[in-house]
Amino acid sequence: MSLVIRLRKPGKSIKRRYHYKVVVDEKRTKKEGRFIEELGFWDPSKNPKLLKINLQRYKFWTEKGAKPTSTVERLVKKVKKMSSEKS
Numbered sequence: 530m531s532l533v534i535r536l537r538k539p540g541k542s543i544k545r546r547y548h549y550k551v552v553v554d555e556k557r558t559k560k561e562g563r564f565i566e567e568l569g570f571w572d573p574s575k576n577p578k579l580l581k582i583n584l585q586r587y588k589f590w591t592e593k594g595a596k597p598t599s600t601v602e603r604l605v606k607k608v609k610k611m612s613s614e615k616s
Contacts, residue, residue, distance in 0.1 A: 531556040532595035534587070536571065537564065546574040551582055551601060553590050566590070571604060582608045 533556045536549040549571045552564040568590070569582035582605055591597065597605065 532565070532590065532593065534568065534590060534595050534597040534601050536598070536600060537561065548572040548574070548579075551604070553595055569608075580604060580608060580611075584608065584612070 532553060534551065534553050537552045537554075538547055538561070539550055550567050551569040551571065553566045553568060554562075554564040558564075566586065568586050570579070571581075572579040584605070587597075587605060
């Protein structure tokens with residue numbers, strides 16, 4: 530079983546304002562199908578950008594062998610940077 534951490538578009542967009550969920554999924558399943566676990570969400574249309582990812586669960590799944598997409602990796606770096614600035 531090959532796992533991947535990727536973005537998923539739930540539902541329909543309103544005036545092309547998409548929002549995404551960060552999910553753990555099997556690589557061979559449909560992007561809009563069932564997923565294993567939701568790790569967070571991202572809404573690029575909000576200002577400031579609305580982004581939240583559970584870093585503990587992200588670390589858990591990457592240690593289990595889940596491979597994040599390049600976009601998810603970029604978003605995780607952004608979340609880590611934001612959390613370090615708050616501390």
